[in-house]
Amino acid sequence: ENAFCDLMSNQATPSHPPVTESKADALAFRVMRLNRPNFFITPCPSSSLCAIGSEDTLPVPADSVSNDGSSDSILPVSLSETLLFPPGFGNIYLGETFSAFICVSNVSAYTLSRIEIRAELQAGTKRASLLDATSLPTGMTAGSATGGVIGSLGSRQHVDYVVEQELKEAGVHIMICSASFVDPTGEERKVRQYFKFQVQKPMSVTTKLHFLPDCLFLENQIQNVTKVPLHLDPVKLEPTIHYLREDLNEVGCWPPQAPPPHKAD
Numbered sequence: 001e002n003a004f005c006d007l008m009s010n011q012a013t014p015s016h017p018p019v020t021e022s023k024a025d026a027l028a029f030r031v032m033r034l035n036r037p038n039f040f041i042t043p044c045p046s047s048s049l050c051a052i053g054s055e056d057t058l059p060v061p062a063d064s065v066s067n068d069g070s071s072d073s074i075l076p077v078s079l080s081e082t083l084l085f086p087p088g089f090g091n092i093y094l095g096e097t098f099s100a101f102i103c104v105s106n107v108s109a110y111t112l113s114r115i116e117i118r119a120e121l122q123a124g125t126k127r128a129s130l131l132d133a134t135s136l137p138t139g140m141t142a143g144s145a146t147g148g149v150i151g152s153l154g155s156r157q158h159v160d161y162v163v164e165q166e167l168k169e170a171g172v173h174i175m176i177c178s179a180s181f182v183d184p185t186g187e188e189r190k191v192r193q194y195f196k197f198q199v200q201k202p203m204s205v206t207t208k209l210h211f212l213p214d215c216l217f218l219e220n221q222i223q224n225v226t227k228v229p230l231h232l233d234p235v236k237l238e239p240t241i242h243y244l245r246e247d248l249n250e251v252g253c254w255p256p257q258a259p260p261p262h263k264a265d
Helices: none
Strands: 027-033 038-041 079-084 097-106 112-123 126-132 150-153 158-166 171-182 188-200 203-211 216-224
Touching: 027 171, 027 188, 097 112, 097 171, 112 158, 126 158, 150 158
Parallel strands: none
Antiparallel strands: 027 097, 038 079, 097 158, 112 126, 112 150, 112 171, 171 188, 203 216
C-alpha cells in the first residue's frame, strides 16, 4: 500500500470547467511513479564501523546463519538481495520520460458497470493524453487491464495501467485521472483526481560573447544543478548559414589552418 506515491495529490485548480462528481466516490485512483528501485542496505553495528578492505566483510546476522553454521548464501557486503520501492516521488528532470503505474479500484460495496478511464498530463496551457482506455483496441493490454469499456468491476476489484510521456517543459505538471461509471441505480457518475509534481531543469547554461574585429568568440558554461552525476554526449554548436564554426575544444583546431594553395599544372 505504501508503495503508491500520491505525487503531491493536491486538488489543483483546473483551467477547465469542473465535472459533476459523485458525493462518495466509488472509484479511487492510486498512482505510483515507475522509478528505479534501490537495494536494501543491511545496517552495520556501531562496534564494527571500519573501512572495508578487499578481504574485510561485514558481520553476518545471527538469524541468517543456517543450522550447520554456514552463511554461503549471504553476500559478503552490506547490500542485500532485497529491492526497495522508492520512498517518495523523487526528483524528475526535463528531458526524462515520465512513467507511472495507475491503479483504479472499486472501493464501494457494490458492482459498477460501463467504466471508462482516462488520464491526461497538463503543463501550463498544454495537455497531452496519457491514457484513453476506451480508444485502446479491445484485448490490448495496458498494465494488467485490456482496452475498451470495462463491462463491470466488482467490489474491491481493480484494474491497472502503465503510462509514459516525455517531459518537454519544466515547471508544474498536473496528472488528471478521470473515470465515468454507472452505479447499481442506473445513474452515470464521474470521478476526477489530480496529481501534481514539479519538473526541474537538470542543467544551467550560461552564455558569454566576446567580440573581436574579425571574429566572434562564444563561450557556453554548462552546470549540473542536480544532485547526481550526469553523462553528456558531445555538445556541439550548430550556427546558421551566415557563420562558420571552429571548435576550440578539439586538439589542433586553433589557429585554423588555411588550405594548401592550389598548384597549377
